[in-house]
Amino acid sequence: MVNWHRLANPTSFLKWSRRVLPWASVTTVILLAAGLYLSLFVAPPDYQQGETVRIMFVHVPSAWMALFTYAVMAGASATGLIWKSPLSHLTAKAAAPIGASFTLLALVTGALWGQPMWGTWWVWDARLTSVLILFFLYLGYIALWEAIDDYTRAAKSTAILALVGVVNIPIIKFSVDWWNTLHQPASVLRMDGPSIHPSLLVPLLVMGGAFTGYFIVVLLIRLEREILARQAQVLRRAQLRS
Amino acid sequence: MTTFLQIVARDVRLAFRQGGATMLVVVFFVLAVALFPLGVGPETAVLRRIAPGVIWVAALLAAMLSLDRLFQVDFEDGSLDQLALAPLPLELVAAAKCLAHWLSTGLPLVVISPLLGVLLELNGEAHAALLLAMAAGTPALSLVGGIGAALTVSIRRGGVLLSLLVLPLYIPVLIFGTGAIDAAAMGLEGGAHLLVLAALLAAALPLAPWAIAGALRLNLE
Amino acid sequence: MEPVSEFLHMGGYALFVWPAFAVAAVVLTVLLVWSIRDLRRERDLLESLPRRRSKAQPAEAEDDS
Amino acid sequence: MPLTGRNLTCTRGDTTVFTGLDFDIAPGDIVVVRGANGSGKSSLLRLAAGYLAPTEGELRRDGVPIADDPERHRTSLHYVGHLDALKPALSVAENLAFWSRVLAPKTPASSRLDHDRTLDRMGLSGLADVPTRYLSAGQRRRLALARLIVCSRPLWLLDEPTASLDDAGTETLLGLISDHRSNGGMVLAAVHGSIAVDDAVTIRLGECRMDGMS
Numbered sequence: 001m002v003n004w005h006r007l008a009n010p011t012s013f014l015k016w017s018r019r020v021l022p023w024a025s026v027t028t029v030i031l032l033a034a035g036l037y038l039s040l041f042v043a044p045p046d047y048q049q050g051e052t053v054r055i056m057f058v059h060v061p062s063a064w065m066a067l068f069t070y071a072v073m074a075g076a077s078a079t080g081l082i083w084k085s086p087l088s089h090l091t092a093k094a095a096a097p098i099g100a101s102f103t104l105l106a107l108v109t110g111a112l113w114g115q116p117m118w119g120t121w122w123v124w125d126a127r128l129t130s131v132l133i134l135f136f137l138y139l140g141y142i143a144l145w146e147a148i149d150d151y152t153r154a155a156k157s158t159a160i161l162a163l164v165g166v167v168n169i170p171i172i173k174f175s176v177d178w179w180n181t182l183h184q185p186a187s188v189l190r191m192d193g194p195s196i197h198p199s200l201l202v203p204l205l206v207m208g209g210a211f212t213g214y215f216i217v218v219l220l221i222r223l224e225r226e227i228l229a230r231q232a233q234v235l236r237r238a239q240l241r242s
Numbered sequence: 243m244t245t246f247l248q249i250v251a252r253d254v255r256l257a258f259r260q261g262g263a264t265m266l267v268v269v270f271f272v273l274a275v276a277l278f279p280l281g282v283g284p285e286t287a288v289l290r291r292i293a294p295g296v297i298w299v300a301a302l303l304a305a306m307l308s309l310d311r312l313f314q315v316d317f318e319d320g321s322l323d324q325l326a327l328a329p330l331p332l333e334l335v336a337a338a339k340c341l342a343h344w345l346s347t348g349l350p351l352v353v354i355s356p357l358l359g360v361l362l363e364l365n366g367e368a369h370a371a372l373l374l375a376m377a378a379g380t381p382a383l384s385l386v387g388g389i390g391a392a393l394t395v396s397i398r399r400g401g402v403l404l405s406l407l408v409l410p411l412y413i414p415v416l417i418f419g420t421g422a423i424d425a426a427a428m429g430l431e432g433g434a435h436l437l438v439l440a441a442l443l444a445a446a447l448p449l450a451p452w453a454i455a456g457a458l459r460l461n462l463e
Numbered sequence: 464m465e466p467v468s469e470f471l472h473m474g475g476y477a478l479f480v481w482p483a484f485a486v487a488a489v490v491l492t493v494l495l496v497w498s499i500r501d502l503r504r505e506r507d508l509l510e511s512l513p514r515r516r517s518k519a520q521p522a523e524a525e526d527d528s
Numbered sequence: 529m530p531l532t533g534r535n536l537t538c539t540r541g542d543t544t545v546f547t548g549l550d551f552d553i554a555p556g557d558i559v560v561v562r563g564a565n566g567s568g569k570s571s572l573l574r575l576a577a578g579y580l581a582p583t584e585g586e587l588r589r590d591g592v593p594i595a596d597d598p599e600r601h602r603t604s605l606h607y608v609g610h611l612d613a614l615k616p617a618l619s620v621a622e623n624l625a626f627w628s629r630v631l632a633p634k635t636p637a638s639s640r641l642d643h644d645r646t647l648d649r650m651g652l653s654g655l656a657d658v659p660t661r662y663l664s665a666g667q668r669r670r671l672a673l674a675r676l677i678v679c680s681r682p683l684w685l686l687d688e689p690t691a692s693l694d695d696a697g698t699e700t701l702l703g704l705i706s707d708h709r710s711n712g713g714m715v716l717a718a719v720h721g722s723i724a725v726d727d728a729v730t731i732r733l734g735e736c737r738m739d740g741m742s
Binding site: 133136137139140143144147148152153156157160161163164165167168171172174175176178179182 | 389393394396397400403406407409410411413414417418421438442445449453456457460461463
């Protein structure tokens with residue numbers, strides 16, 4: 001039903017995104033309300049961590065979204081390079097700040113969640129350390145966009161960086177996990193153990209859905225901004241030369 | 243093949259001839275490591291414990307120092323345009339430049355690292371592991387660092403940005419490089435870590451030149 | 464303890480649970496508002512630029528990406 | 529080894545530098561590109577060298593599109609731009625030897641004697657062991673042009689080759705060009721002002737046309 005080639009053309013994409021935006025916003029708000037209600041009122045406190053387990057409902061979705069956004073950036077960069085569509089590069093550029101915000105959120109909520117257990121604000125736990133490194137990868141990506149003034153060169157250079165980054169993330173994750181087991185007994189805190197009790201899993205998934213909805217809404221807004229900024233740049237250049 | 247060796251030979255000659263690049267990097271490496279006892283205190287037990295990490299972090303930073311000029315000099319004086327016309331694919335030109343960078347920066351660090359082991363009172367058995375780990379890890383630094391250098395080749399004073407892009411990618415080499423020395427220091431067998439370092443290098447060998455060539459082509463436009 | 468204050472008390476962990484949600488709210492709202500403000504600014508900027516082409520043809524921005 | 533361009537459009541960054549450009553260069557020909565600053569002379573040369581892909585149109589070498597076999601095209605051309613690609617720390621002979629071995633590895637290693645003869649021809653005799661940093665701009669330009677002789681390639685792309693050359697230097701260059709053409713070589717040169725070549729075909733790059741988002 002959606003002719004993807006037509007969507008690759010920025011103008012028709014804008015018409016499509018302006019139709020989708022209201023629906024995405026409404027769904028996000030509903031999911032967020034449901035998620036908050038479930039997380040704060042319905043989910044039982046954990047027998048071991050008590051009420052602090054509720055922080056998981058913010059921390060875990062943020063960590064998921066941090067990784068998911070980088071995957072979106074890498075995918076958009078790959079399509080941008082292969083099919084030379086500027087819209088993909090702009091999507092990656094629009095997604096980066098969102099990913100960085102989710103990563104920052106994951107770090108802060110991780111520290112808040114760990115504090116009662118470990119007694120300190122920051123613990124070199126494998127997961128938190130990997131998220132911290134991911135944060136640097138985001139900052140590097142955004143900094144490279146700002147550093148190169150020529151748009152086409154910036155788009156392709158950042159695309160290569162995103163692909164190099166996405167190849168390195170599992171390697172970094174593997175080495176940090178190994179490093180963590182070497183220096184510290186397995187951390188007692190189950191950050192997001194697979195065998196979560198359904199009463200905790202449901203709010204988690206709903207919050208995850210809300211965060212994903214939020215990601216789509218902000219991405220569409222930022223993407224439209226990038227497209228307009230790009231068009232303004234082209235127009236300004238054109239006036240300059242005529 | 244001669245083209246490949248010609249490029250490596252020229253770059254190494256330039257690094258040693260100008261008397262700059264190589265000596266500066268080695269001196270920085272020794273100086274950076276020598277600062278730690280002054281900061282942390284001369285107790286042997288402490289120094290011995292942090293020696294592998296300190297040496298490796300200093301090695302990363304030393305390699306980083308000479309990276310931003312790896313492609314930028316050739317980009318600015320037009321050599322990159324000519325190298326792109328050589329009968330050697332750009333990927334191999336990139337590999338040659340990284341090899342030259344390792345020979346003029348990484349290798350001197352490997353050669354001097356036992357001296358630093360002594361400086362930080364690393365115990366006997368760990369010296370062999372230190373040499374092996376440095377030898378296995380530093381080439382990957384040049385390859386991965388080359389990607390950052392190629393991405394920032396057209397950016398004025400891109401050195402700081404280069405560090406931000408590349409240091410996170412150095413973390414696996416840092417972890418397993420240090421791990422190899424720690425294992426040997428504790429009398430364990432550090433072989434596994436060296437294997438992982440070799441694996442990282444094996445992965446970087448095809449990937450890095452491909453990414454570097456892609457980044458350089460952008461800047462040739 | 465009435466249910467409301469007991470709820471706010473969060474089993475003694477109020478100092479951690481509420482800031483976590485607060486930080487989430489702040490970060491996500493700031494990003495949203497900043498993005499919307501950015502978009503509005505770009506729209507106004509684009510409108511202000513004399514659209515030479517729009518005089519010759521309808522305001523459809525010509526794209527050949 | 530003729531080079532043909534059909535309906536070439538070149539976009540740098542956001543602006544279209546030129547569009548709808550056709551040209552043909554057959555062996556023995558010289559084509560001169562003229563135009564005001566910023567009219568795309570250098571872009572045309574970099575496009576012909578394969579550094580830059582045309583956004584529209586096609587460039588063919590011996591009838592084969594360059595995109596199909598970029599290696600064959602780029603290893604059979606010389607590009608002399610505004611930059612001389614010389615290392616100040618290396619001596620004149622070292623720079624020349626480096627480029628001759630890198631660009632033409634298969635030809636028998638030309639001896640030091642050949643290089644001295646090349647330097648004599650370029651008016652740089654006796655400077656073989658002088659570090660390049662001590663050369664004047666004109667001398668460095670002559671050394672850069674010496675690359676054209678040490679490694680013989682059919683297509684020469686010259687971007688304002690006479691820049692910073694004195695009269696003697698220009699004379700030498702014209703001599704190189706005529707020898708090259710008589711051997712069936714091709715030359716595409718961007719020039720300012722006059723260049724004493726009577727039978728040159730001229731491409732005039734006019735005002736560049738604005739276009740949408742690239």
